[in-house]
Amino acid sequence: MIRGRPGLVAAILVAAALLLPLTAVAWRAEAWTGLAPRDWGALRFTLWQAAVSAALSVLAAIPVARALARRRFPARGAVILLLGAPFILPVIVAVLGLVAVFGRSGVVNAALAAVGVDPVSIYGAHGVILAHVFFNMPLATRLILQGWLAIPGERLRLAASLGFSARDTFRRLELPMLRSILPGVFLVIFLICTTSFAVALALGGGPGATTVELAIYRAFRFDFDLGRAALLGAVQLFVGGVAALLSLRLALPSGFGAGLDRAVPRWDSAGLGLRVQDGAAIVAACLFLLVPMILVLAEGAFHLGALTRSVWAAALRSLVVALVAAGLTTALALAMAYTATTWRRGGVVEIIGTLSIAASPLVLGTGLYILLLPVVNPVRLAIPVTILVNVLLALPFALRTLIPAMRVLHDDWHRLSASLGMHGLTWLRLVALPRLARPAGFAAGLTAALAAGDLGVIALFASPDQATLPLALYQLMGSYRMEEAKAAALVLVILSLGLFWAFERGGRHAAPA
Amino acid sequence: MLRLHDVTLALGAFRLQADADFAPGRITALMGASGSGKSTLLAAIAGFLAPVSGRIEVEGRDVTALPPGDRPLSILFQDQNLFPHLDIARNVGLGLRPDLRLDRDQKAARDAVLDKVGLGGLGSRLPRDLSGGQQSRAALARALLRGRPWLLLDEPFSALGPALRAEMLDLVASTAASEDLSVLMVSHDPGDARRIAQDTALIADGRLEPPRPTGPLFADPTPSLRAYLG
Numbered sequence: 218m219i220r221g222r223p224g225l226v227a228a229i230l231v232a233a234a235l236l237l238p239l240t241a242v243a244w245r246a247e248a249w250t251g252l253a254p255r256d257w258g259a260l261r262f263t264l265w266q267a268a269v270s271a272a273l274s275v276l277a278a279i280p281v282a283r284a285l286a287r288r289r290f291p292a293r294g295a296v297i298l299l300l301g302a303p304f305i306l307p308v309i310v311a312v313l314g315l316v317a318v319f320g321r322s323g324v325v326n327a328a329l330a331a332v333g334v335d336p337v338s339i340y341g342a343h344g345v346i347l348a349h350v351f352f353n354m355p356l357a358t359r360l361i362l363q364g365w366l367a368i369p370g371e372r373l374r375l376a377a378s379l380g381f382s383a384r385d386t387f388r389r390l391e392l393p394m395l396r397s398i399l400p401g402v403f404l405v406i407f408l409i410c411t412t413s414f415a416v417a418l419a420l421g422g423g424p425g426a427t428t429v430e431l432a433i434y435r436a437f438r439f440d441f442d443l444g445r446a447a448l449l450g451a452v453q454l455f456v457g458g459v460a461a462l463l464s465l466r467l468a469l470p471s472g473f474g475a476g477l478d479r480a481v482p483r484w485d486s487a488g489l490g491l492r493v494q495d496g497a498a499i500v501a502a503c504l505f506l507l508v509p510m511i512l513v514l515a516e517g518a519f520h521l522g523a524l525t526r527s528v529w530a531a532a533l534r535s536l537v538v539a540l541v542a543a544g545l546t547t548a549l550a551l552a553m554a555y556t557a558t559t560w561r562r563g564g565v566v567e568i569i570g571t572l573s574i575a576a577s578p579l580v581l582g583t584g585l586y587i588l589l590l591p592v593v594n595p596v597r598l599a600i601p602v603t604i605l606v607n608v609l610l611a612l613p614f615a616l617r618t619l620i621p622a623m624r625v626l627h628d629d630w631h632r633l634s635a636s637l638g639m640h641g642l643t644w645l646r647l648v649a650l651p652r653l654a655r656p657a658g659f660a661a662g663l664t665a666a667l668a669a670g671d672l673g674v675i676a677l678f679a680s681p682d683q684a685t686l687p688l689a690l691y692q693l694m695g696s697y698r699m700e701e702a703k704a705a706a707l708v709l710v711i712l713s714l715g716l717f718w719a720f721e722r723g724g725r726h727a728a729p730a
Numbered sequence: 731m732l733r734l735h736d737v738t739l740a741l742g743a744f745r746l747q748a749d750a751d752f753a754p755g756r757i758t759a760l761m762g763a764s765g766s767g768k769s770t771l772l773a774a775i776a777g778f779l780a781p782v783s784g785r786i787e788v789e790g791r792d793v794t795a796l797p798p799g800d801r802p803l804s805i806l807f808q809d810q811n812l813f814p815h816l817d818i819a820r821n822v823g824l825g826l827r828p829d830l831r832l833d834r835d836q837k838a839a840r841d842a843v844l845d846k847v848g849l850g851g852l853g854s855r856l857p858r859d860l861s862g863g864q865q866s867r868a869a870l871a872r873a874l875l876r877g878r879p880w881l882l883l884d885e886p887f888s889a890l891g892p893a894l895r896a897e898m899l900d901l902v903a904s905t906a907a908s909e910d911l912s913v914l915m916v917s918h919d920p921g922d923a924r925r926i927a928q929d930t931a932l933i934a935d936g937r938l939e940p941p942r943p944t945g946p947l948f949a950d951p952t953p954s955l956r957a958y959l960g
Contacts, residue, residue: 629810630810630813632778632798632807632810633807633810633811633813635777635778635797635798635799636776636777636798636799636804636805637799637824637825637828638797638798638799638800638828639799639824639828639829640799640828642829643828643829643830646829647813647816647824647828647829647830648813651815651816652815
């Protein structure tokens with residue numbers, strides 16, 4: 218029990234950190250003179266690629282989710298874990314992996330060349346979409362799998378007793394479920410894809426493959442046209458805001474594998490054909506996710522020695538960014554979750570905490586640059602700004618985990634704590650932290666992994682001597698030092714997933730059984 | 731003395747009127763059908779529900795506005811009386827200092843109370859490693875250690891079997907007598923009241939009837955008690 222409303226203070230800080238940069242963007246947006254044709258092109262491409270990416274992700278996810286929903290096999294837990302991994306995998310590492318498979322000298326082109334087909338290029342619109350499907354097909358699978366597992370077992374038993382075939386079950390039970398959840402899944406992924414920066418930076422770029430986020434970066438970095446960057450930022454904010462409003466009531470991922478560990482017994486799917494179909498869906502999904510990673514990481518292991526001192530320095534910077542962001546996010550989220558659950562008007566705090574899903578890293582970065590410019594050289598603050606933006610972007614996920622946990626804590630232990638007079642730090646130390654260790658560890662781990670792998674605002678601000686590891690990796694790719702890039706990717710994956718594992722594990726260890 | 735001065739409680743559409751005195755140094759049973767508001771009344775006395783009107787006085791002090799932890803009473807709930815992540819010694823030690831920074835004398839006092847309720851040597855166990863009866867004893871030990879004059883029992887032993895429940899009630903009765911505790915206990919079982927309560931008060935039709943000596947009351951029940959007993 219804490220007197221006062223610490224979460225309200227936190228929420229006001231968060232609101233200021235979000236709204237001030239956004240106001241600066243709106244204010245500097247070049248008198249709203251209208252968009253140049255190439256900016257319209259960027260907007261069109263952003264919407265188009267997001268729609269195509271979301272549609273393909275959802276379509277590819279349906280057979281995989283269906284297979285996971287109705288099959289039990291020994292590695293099922295591992296597959297579900299694998300489907301959760303892309304969420305915390307650094308984007309630039311995945312891009313490197315996709316280049317290794319689909320790039321000019323990649324596996325696919327080698328195979329095509331062997332049968333005399335011209336090589337395909339991964340750079341351009343289809344590369345951007347491919348990478349988005351790589352990241353979002355697993356997310357879609359998990360969200361759709363939740364829908365599948367929410368079909369009551371009684372209804373499947375009833376279907377079995379009525380002699381439903383797999384096709385009948387699909388039409389009577391599964392199709393209605395899909396109709397109700399697919400629009401939400403599509404929108405969530407559409408929203409994610411509209412703010413895509415790192416993928417577009419690495420794989421897109423041409424006139425037909427520039428997202429608004431990338432256009433902001435270019436206006437900023439190459440033309441140093443703050444007004445145009447701000448105008449594009451306002452456009453991006455509008456797109457993100459509309460998509461966020463549409464998907465406000467829909468699920469964001471809040472856990473890895475929670476509740477996904479059961480398969481509902483099915484009596485209609487025992488036929489060999491359906492078994493083969495399900496097996497193929499699962500194997501294809503796993504190969505699609507694993508092969509790029511294995512190619513990068515296995516080769517990277519051989520070149521670790523080639524990494525220069527500056528890459529290791531970048532790794533250290535990323536570690537600091539990740540740790541500070543994780544600590545700040547968790548502290549803010551704990552305070553906000555407390556006030557959100559105990560204050561009558563706590564809903565306001567919760568809303569402020571999720572506002573940032575409408576903001577994008579580059580828009581926030583542009584706004585912060587405009588704000589800082591009169592006061593200090595923003596480039597010198599590249600690392601603190603990166604931390605701040607990562608805290609803001611990770612907050613909705615942290616709250617998504619901590620608010621329900623805080624609610625349970627309050628319902629179960631509020632009376633006993635109050636009757637014993639446990640308040641403030643005593644309550645925090647003896648009741649809240651031990652009982653919330655697990656969700657807090659998860660939130661911290663998620664934030665650390667996302668911040669360690671983030672290639673967003675740092676690209677906008679940093680001079681080469683301030684690069685974080687993802688930026689250093691991008692620079693290595695840009696200068697075609699692929700072997701070092703793969704070694705750096707290995708370090709980055711170990712850093713991101715290792716931080717997630719350590720925090721999550723630590724929380725679980727500290728939590729009472 | 732625990733006095734309820736024209737107290738009105740409201741919870742949604744439910745309303746309860748209470749105007750009664752509970753004598754100190756005695757065990758009073760609070761009876762009534764389920765849903766009659768027994769636990770609601772206890773929650774109000776313990777400080778979890780603010781009365782719409784009226785005053786609650788304990789030992790001559792108006793406690794109506796005091797937070798739960800500052801009231802001169804301890805309460806045992808139906809469940810969740812022990813933090814599952816703290817061992818028994820720490821759960822009990824909370825009764826002395828909520829921040830658990832106990833000095834040597836306080837630790838000795840804690841261990842003495844654990845001995846008294848028959849949990850000597852079990853201080854390092856977690857609640858889940860104890861039986862239901864032992865968990866009840868630990869919660870009672872903490873209430874004793876807090877040394878507040880009033881003890882409120884919101885059916886904390888209802889999950890125990892009949893023999894164990896009788897044993898716990900007897901333990902409450904004997905410690906109440908030796909520690910000079912005043913007890914107000916919710917019960918829906920006339921047997922519990924007859925076993926240890928000198929007085930019994932009934933809640934019926936949204937009203938608390940003042941406590942009367944248990945023996946005579948059961949020998950010559952009021953109309954509402956007769957209706958409750960069936």
